[in-house]
Amino acid sequence: MTAVMRPHDARELAPRVWWVGGTIPGDSFQCHVYLIEQGDQSVVVDPGSALTADHVMDAIDEIVGLRNVRWLIASHSDPDVVTAIPSFVRRGIHPDAVMVTQWRSAALTDHADLGLPTWLIEENDWRLDLEDRGLRFAFTPYVHFPGAFCTFDEASGILFSSDLFGGFSGPDGLFAESMSYFDEIRVFHEHYMPGREFLAHAVAQLSELPIATIAPQHGRIIPAELVEPIMAKVADLECGIYLMASEDPGLAFLLEANRAMKQATEVLTAEPDFSRVAPTLSAIFESFVGAAAEEFWVREGTTTLCFAAETDFTGQPAVPGPAVASALAGDSAVEGGRVAIALPAPDGGSGGAAMVLDSAPDLDGPTTAIIERMAPLIEVALERETMRRLAELDRARLYDRATHDPLTGLYNRAYLEDVAERILAFDDRHRTGIAAVMIDIDHFKDVNDTHGHAIGDRVLARVAAVTHSTVRGDDIAVRLGGEEFLVLSSGLDPDGARFTAERLREAVANTPGDGPAVTISAGVANRRVRESLESLLGRADEALYRAKENGRDRVECSG
Numbered sequence: 001m002t003a004v005m006r007p008h009d010a011r012e013l014a015p016r017v018w019w020v021g022g023t024i025p026g027d028s029f030q031c032h033v034y035l036i037e038q039g040d041q042s043v044v045v046d047p048g049s050a051l052t053a054d055h056v057m058d059a060i061d062e063i064v065g066l067r068n069v070r071w072l073i074a075s076h077s078d079p080d081v082v083t084a085i086p087s088f089v090r091r092g093i094h095p096d097a098v099m100v101t102q103w104r105s106a107a108l109t110d111h112a113d114l115g116l117p118t119w120l121i122e123e124n125d126w127r128l129d130l131e132d133r134g135l136r137f138a139f140t141p142y143v144h145f146p147g148a149f150c151t152f153d154e155a156s157g158i159l160f161s162s163d164l165f166g167g168f169s170g171p172d173g174l175f176a177e178s179m180s181y182f183d184e185i186r187v188f189h190e191h192y193m194p195g196r197e198f199l200a201h202a203v204a205q206l207s208e209l210p211i212a213t214i215a216p217q218h219g220r221i222i223p224a225e226l227v228e229p230i231m232a233k234v235a236d237l238e239c240g241i242y243l244m245a246s247e248d249p250g251l252a253f254l255l256e257a258n259r260a261m262k263q264a265t266e267v268l269t270a271e272p273d274f275s276r277v278a279p280t281l282s283a284i285f286e287s288f289v290g291a292a293a294e295e296f297w298v299r300e301g302t303t304t305l306c307f308a309a310e311t312d313f314t315g316q317p318a319v320p321g322p323a324v325a326s327a328l329a330g331d332s333a334v335e336g337g338r339v340a341i342a343l344p345a346p347d348g349g350s351g352g353a354a355m356v357l358d359s360a361p362d363l364d365g366p367t368t369a370i371i372e373r374m375a376p377l378i379e380v381a382l383e384r385e386t387m388r389r390l391a392e393l394d395r396a397r398l399y400d401r402a403t404h405d406p407l408t409g410l411y412n413r414a415y416l417e418d419v420a421e422r423i424l425a426f427d428d429r430h431r432t433g434i435a436a437v438m439i440d441i442d443h444f445k446d447v448n449d450t451h452g453h454a455i456g457d458r459v460l461a462r463v464a465a466v467t468h469s470t471v472r473g474d475d476i477a478v479r480l481g482g483e484e485f486l487v488l489s490s491g492l493d494p495d496g497a498r499f500t501a502e503r504l505r506e507a508v509a510n511t512p513g514d515g516p517a518v519t520i521s522a523g524v525a526n527r528r529v530r531e532s533l534e535s536l537l538g539r540a541d542e543a544l545y546r547a548k549e550n551g552r553d554r555v556e557c558s559g
Contacts, residue, residue, distance in 0.1 A: 010035075010059040011174060013213065013221065014156035016132075019174065020044075020059035022052030030169060031080045032217050034160055036153065037064050038130045040094060043071040045151055045160045046081045046217050053084035057091055070094040071128065072116065073135075075162030075217065076145035077105040082114060089115040100128065102139070104147030121149060138209070140164060140202035144192050150206060157212030163192060164202060165234060167219030176220040182233055184219055193239040203235040274385035278313035281378065291339070291357035296378070298386045299328045299351045305389055307382075315389040320354075328352030344379045353382055405479040407457055408464030416478045416486070420533045423476075427490065427527060434527035435497035437487040437504070438540040439467070442519045442552040444483035455515040462513040463520065470507045471500065486537070494557060497524045501555040509553065519553035526558075 011019040016037035023030055033056045034045040042064045048056055060066050066088065074082050085099065098119040099109065106118040121128075121137040128135040133155030140148050144163050151160040167184030193199050214222035214230075222230055278296060286292040296307040297320060306318035320328060323335030327342040329352060334340075343353035355378065403415035427434045441447075441463055448456040460483065467477050467485060476488040489500060501522040508520045523544030527536050539558040547556040 010063060013215065014158060017153065017156050017158055018063055019221070020056050020063070021048060022055035024051060029080070030218060032215065034215055035060055035063060040068045041070045041130055042068045043073060043130070043135070044069050045073045046075055046162065047072050047084040047088060049080045050083040050087060053087035056084060057088065067092055067094060070097055072097060072099050073151055074099050074101040074105055074109070075150065076148045077108040078145065081217065082109055082112065085114045085116060102147035102149055105145070138205050140205060142194050142198040143202040144194065152209050157210055159206065159209065159211045159214050161214050161216045163217060165214050165219070165222060165230065166216035169219045174221055176222050176226055179226065179229060181220055181222070181226070182230055185230065185234060186237060188219065189234065189237050190239055196237065196239050199237060199239055200235045203231055207231060272384065274307060274315070274381050275313040277381055278307060282309065285357065291359040293355050294358045295356035296382060297324050297328060297354040297356070298382050300386055300390060301351065303390060303393070305386060307385070315385060317393070324354050324356060327354035343375045353379060408461055408479050410464050410468065410477045410479045410485070412478065413480060416476070419476065423488070423490070424533060428530055432490045433492050434536070435489045435492040436525050436536050436540040437489070437497065437501045438523040438537065438544040439485040439487070439504070439520050440544055440548065441483035442521055444518070447516060447518065451515060458513070459515045459518055462511065462515070463508055463518065466507050466511050467504060470504050492526070494526050497526055498555060498557055505553065505555055521547040521552045522555045523547055524555060524557040
C-alpha cells in the first residue's frame with residue numbers, strides 16, 4: 001500500500017498543534033500523527049506506520065524541521081504507532097530524541113530495536129513540561145493495550161486519545177461532523193476493546209480533564225460540541241466481542257451478537273416484569289438466530305411453570321412434553337420442529353429451566369456460545385419471576401383452602417360472608433334480582449347409618465359436583481354444612497329461580513354414582529328490596545322446610 005499525502009496537507013488544529021498524518025487509499029484503518037511545535041523540543045504524538053513515514057516526515061520538515069523533534073510519544077507498542085520510528089532515526093531527528101512511553105510498551109519495543117532510548121511516563125510524574133505548555137499523561141490500561149495511555153495538551157485542550165474514541169473511517173473527512181460518527185466508533189470499540197469495565201474506567205479518568213478536542217490515532221477528530229455526548233455514549237458500550245465465541249465466526253456475526261447481548265441486558269435489567277421482558281427476548285432471538293423464543297419453563301420443587309406467548313408469558317403451572325422435560329433435566333432436545341434449550345437452574349438449585357424456540361435453527365458453535373452467554377441473564381429474570389409466581393400460587397392455594405370446602409370443592413360459609421355484602425350492595429344499586437336456593441339431601445342420615453360415612457362423603461361429593469355443573473358460571477354454590485347446600489344467583493325473577501331449583505333437583509335424581517341414589521329438596525327465595533342476607537336465607541330455609549314436610553324430592557318457593 002502507498003500513502004498519499006502532500007506536505008501542505010498538514011492541518012493546524014490549534015496554535016502550534018498540527019495533524020501531519022498520511023492517508024492510505026481504500027484503508028479503513030487510517031493512522032493519524034500529530035505534531036506539537038516546540039522549537040528544538042518539538043513533539044510527535046504516535047509517529048505511525050512505516051507506510052506513511054516518508055510523508056509524515058516531509059510535513060514535519062516543512063513545519064518545524066525533523067531535526068527539532070525531541071520527543072516521540074508512543075501511546076502503545078503496536079506497529080501502526082511505532083514502526084515509523086526507525087525511518088525518523090535514519091533520516092535524522094534530534095540527537096537527544098527519546099520515545100515517551102509506559103514501561104510495558106518499552107519492554108516490547110526493546111525487542112524491535114527501534115533505535116531510540118525510552119523516557120517512561122510513570123517515572124516522570126505522568127507529565128512532560130515544554131516551552132509554552134505541559135502535557136499530561138492519563139493511564140488507560142487495556143484500552144486496548146495493557147500499558148496504553150492518552151496525552152492531554154493543557155494549552156490547547158486537545159486530548160490525543162490513541163485508540164480510544166477512534167473509528168473505522170476512510171480517508172475522506174478528517175473531522176467528525178455529527179453524532180453519526182459514533183457508529184464508526186461503536187464498531188471499532190466493540191471489536192477492539194477488551195471489555196466494558198476497562199472502557200468505562202478509561203472514560204471516567206478522562207472526563208475529569210477540560211477537553212476541547214479529541215484527536216484519536218484512528219477515525220476522525222472530534223470537535224468541542226461532540227466531545228461530551230460521544231464520551232457519554234462510549235462509556236456505555238459493550239465490548240469484548242471475541243469473548244463471545246470459542247470459534248471465530250467473523251466480525252459481522254460478533255458485532256450482531258454484541259448488539260443482541262446489549263439489548264437483552266438493557267431490557268432484563270430495566271424491566272422487572274417478565275411478561276414484558278419475554279416478547280423483547282423472543283424478538284432478539286428471532287433476529288439473531290432466526291427462531292423466536294415462544295416459551296420459557298422453570299421447574300422448582302414439585303411445581304413446573306410455563307411462560308408462554310399464548311398466555312402473555314405470565315407463568316402458569318403446566319406439564320412439560322418430552323423435549324422440555326429433557327431440557328429441564330439439563331439436556332437440550334428437538335421435538336416437532338421446535339428446540340428446547342436447557343438453561344441454568346434458577347438460583348443454581350436442583351430444579352431446571354428451559355427455553356423453547358419455535359423452530360430448530362442451525363445452532364452452530366458460535367451461535368450456541370452466544371445463547372450460553374445470554375442464558376444467565378435469562379435465568380436471573382426467570383428466577384425473579386418464578387419467586388413472584390410461586391408466592392402468588394401459594395397465596396392462591398391458601399385462599400382456596402380458606403374459602404372452599406375440602407370435601408366437595410364448593411365455597412364455604414366464610415366465603416359466602418365475604419362476598420355477600422358486595423353482592424347485596426350491587427343489587428341495592430342496580431336491582432339485579434338475587435335468588436337463594438337452599439338444598440338438603442333427602443334422608444341423608446339413613447345413608448350414613450346404612451352405608452357408613454365414607455359412602456356418605458361420596459354422596460355429598462356427587463351432589464356437589466352435580467350442583468357445580470348445573471348452575472351458571474357466575475352463580476355461587478356453597479356447602480353450608482352437613483348435607484345442606486346453597487346456590488346464590490343473580491338476574492333471576494321468581495320463575496327463573498324456581499326453574500333453576502327444579503333443574504338441579506332433576507339432575508341430582510338422574511345422576512348415578514358411587515353409593516345409593518339420592519334426591520334433594522329445595523327452598524327458593526327471591527330477595528326483597530334491601531333485604532339482609534340473614535333474612536333472605538331464613539325465607540329460603542322456611543321454603544326448604546315446607547318441601548321436606550310436603551314429601552321431599554320437591555321445590556317450594558317463599559312468598
